[in-house]
Amino acid sequence: xxxxxxxxxxxxxxxxxxxxxxxxxxxxxxxxxxxxxxxxxxxxxxxxxxxxxxxxxxxxxxxxxxxxxxxxxxxxxxxxxxxxxxxxxxxxxxxxxxxxxxxxxxxxxxxxxxxxxxxxxxxxxxxxxxxxxxxxxxxxxxxxxxxxxxxxxxxxxxxxxxxxxxxxxxxxxxxxxxxxxxxxxxxxxxxxxxxxxxxxxxxxxxxxxxxxxxxxxxxxx
Amino acid sequence: xxxxxxxxxxxxxxxxxxxxxxxxxxxxxxxxxxxxxxxxxxxxxxxxxxxxxxxxxxxxxxxxxxxxxxxxxxxxxxxxxxxxxxxxxxxxxxxxxxxxxxxxxxxxxxxxxxxxxxxxxxxxxxxxxxxxxxxxxxxxxxxxxxxxxxxxxxxxxxxxxxxxxxxxxxxxxxxxxxxxxxxxxxxxxxxxxxxxxxxxxxxxxxxxxxxxxxxxxxxxxxxxxxxxxxxxxxxxxxxxxxxxxxxxxxxxxxxxxx
Numbered sequence: 360x361x362x363x364x365x366x367x368x369x370x371x372x373x374x375x376x377x378x379x380x381x382x383x384x385x386x387x388x389x390x391x392x393x394x395x396x397x398x399x400x401x402x403x404x405x406x407x408x409x410x411x412x413x414x415x416x417x418x419x420x421x422x423x424x425x426x427x428x429x430x431x432x433x434x435x436x437x438x439x440x441x442x443x444x445x446x447x448x449x450x451x452x453x454x455x456x457x458x459x460x461x462x463x464x465x466x467x468x469x470x471x472x473x474x475x476x477x478x479x480x481x482x483x484x485x486x487x488x489x490x491x492x493x494x495x496x497x498x499x500x501x502x503x504x505x506x507x508x509x510x511x512x513x514x515x516x517x518x519x520x521x522x523x524x525x526x527x528x529x530x531x532x533x534x535x536x537x538x539x540x541x542x543x544x545x546x547x548x549x550x551x552x553x554x555x556x557x558x559x560x561x562x563x564x565x566x567x568x569x570x571x572x573x574x575x576x577x578x579x580x
Numbered sequence: 581x582x583x584x585x586x587x588x589x590x591x592x593x594x595x596x597x598x599x600x601x602x603x604x605x606x607x608x609x610x611x612x613x614x615x616x617x618x619x620x621x622x623x624x625x626x627x628x629x630x631x632x633x634x635x636x637x638x639x640x641x642x643x644x645x646x647x648x649x650x651x652x653x654x655x656x657x658x659x660x661x662x663x664x665x666x667x668x669x670x671x672x673x674x675x676x677x678x679x680x681x682x683x684x685x686x687x688x689x690x691x692x693x694x695x696x697x698x699x700x701x702x703x704x705x706x707x708x709x710x711x712x713x714x715x716x717x718x719x720x721x722x723x724x725x726x727x728x729x730x731x732x733x734x735x736x737x738x739x740x741x742x743x744x745x746x747x748x749x750x751x752x753x754x755x756x757x758x759x760x761x762x763x764x765x766x767x768x769x770x771x772x773x774x775x776x777x778x779x780x781x782x783x784x785x786x787x788x789x790x791x792x793x794x795x796x797x798x799x800x801x802x803x804x805x806x807x808x809x810x811x812x813x814x815x816x817x818x819x820x821x822x823x824x825x826x827x828x829x830x831x832x833x834x835x836x837x838x
Contacts, residue, residue: 373665380668387675391682394753394796411724411760411824439821455756461821 395451399430402445402452407434410459412441419484419526425535426480428457433473433484433526440464440486442473460548469566470495470557474541474550481531481539483550487522492557492565494520495527499553500576502538512576515539543572554580586611589636596646599658606649614639696792700746700802707734707744713832720747720828725755728828735832739810743832745803745817753796760819761801762789768812768832774805808832 389395396402399420407413415434422430428444429452435441439461446456462473469489475482485495501515519527531539541550555568570580590607597603614635621631639645708714717730732746749758766774766787774787791801808815818827 373661377661377665377668380665380672384668384671384675387672387679391675391678394756396754405754406759408724408755409757409759410763410821411726411819411826412821437821437824454754459759 392451394454395448396454397451399445399447399452400432402454402457403430403432403443405454406443406445406457406459407441409455410441412436412439412459412461415441418486418524419528420523421482421484421528423476423480423482423528423530426476426482427478428476431475431482431484433475433486435464435486438464440471440473442475442484444475462549470555470568472497472550472553472555472568474548477539477541477550479535481533481537481541483529483531483541483553485519485527485529485555487525487527487557489557489565490525491559493522493560494518494558494562495522495529496556496558497529497531497553498556498580499531499539499541499550500573500578501531501533503533504537510537512578514578514580540576583611583615583632585632585636586614589614589639589642592642593646593649596643597650597653599650599653599655601662602649602653602658606653610639693793693795697794697800700790700792700800703802703804704732704734704744704746707736707742708732710736712736712741717745717830720830721826723826724824726751726758726760730828730830733830737808740806741808741810741812741832743803743805743808743815743830745805745830747801747803748794749791749799749801750797751799756793756796756799758791758799758801760821760824761791761799761803763821764789764803764817764819766805766815766817768808768816769814770809770812772809772812774808774815 396405404414407415413434413436415436417432417434419433420430426444429447430445432443432445433440434443441459441461443459444457446453460473462471464471464486466488469487469492471486471488473484473486475484483497485497487495496516496518498514498516501513502510503513503515504510515531515533517529517531519529521527533539541553542548543552552571552573553568554571556564557566559565573580590610593610594603594606597606614632617635617638618628618631621634622628626634711734713733713735715733717733719727720730721728727750729748729750730745731748734744736742736744747761749761751758764787768774786806788804788806789801791799793799803817805815813832814829815832816827816829818825
């Protein structure tokens, strides 16, 4: 039986070859793009695994404007509250970037704050343990631009009445060049310079955090 | 050698096929079919000429077969598939070019990684010059997709000792930069705790962790624990976060007789 040494490919073979090419292209692209994730949640879960945390129960997902990370997650697992920020590059999410912070969850504390972004977006997440609390207000010292190039220390307020799974997201209305110091302890990264207040539906104060020491800024809470 | 009669039959069939790039594949397939048939006929005792003629006749009407082939290899799907193939080829070539372009950067990154690892290994090597014990503890931990191997442990110092531990962490490319290493803590058998970055423990700079990726699949990490009392005989390194509680003990004598 005589056969051509290199017969033209049948359509089935051509399809198989094209599929192989497509697979090769995908593999190459995935490697060249540095093993990205396809969703923010996937990137956050990778971040959790890199910190050997969780998988946590997601309490809040947020994409605040002006924030350092593209998306933030607040989660709970094993007596620890965690926040994680993940970065996006184009339509894909970075698998090896991001940052996480942890707070031991004290169930007796009505409001537990987590400092998400102090420098860029001035963002806090507050987990409420008191179901009566429907509104959370936060107050912090802030070095604000007066518009004429001068900055002065002032008291800045923000509030939120839209909790997600008992978690409030608060963002101070300050620009990226303004300074809103929320922590006096750079190691713990706890927002101990923020005065937190929780209110019920009748606008009655349910709980307030201990008054922070703002004497350094020449302010009184 | 192609048989002219087969070629002629194939060209009559292919004349009906509008999608020209498919003609070669059709001809090859028909020819192979006729050759097989003719070979079978010759086995039954027919002469080569008779077998060729019979094989062609068995294929039926060339026009009818050509129209059926034309329906099968429609120009629309044929063109689509052809352009798809070309696009795929182009993508692969572009990606390969991109990979080649990044080759230099990757090489530089590899050099930097190698230098960082060399630095870590150099640090432990310096400690080893005045070592009380120098040993290889081996595999110590496997958790959450990470496998930790203590490649080298060096105990140095006098009344207060320093333990330098070179860890290799194996992981998938999705778990690069094992961030938990930076939050490792230690506790000796006397109850002293060692921690670098944690608010709970007053000992602040008693533990230092530096790491460098060696590849997408592994990271090298140097853990240095200082101010260990000479009386301490074991030290347990641990990590405790929501969902995970991992630890591994190390014998501070390192197998060296006291």
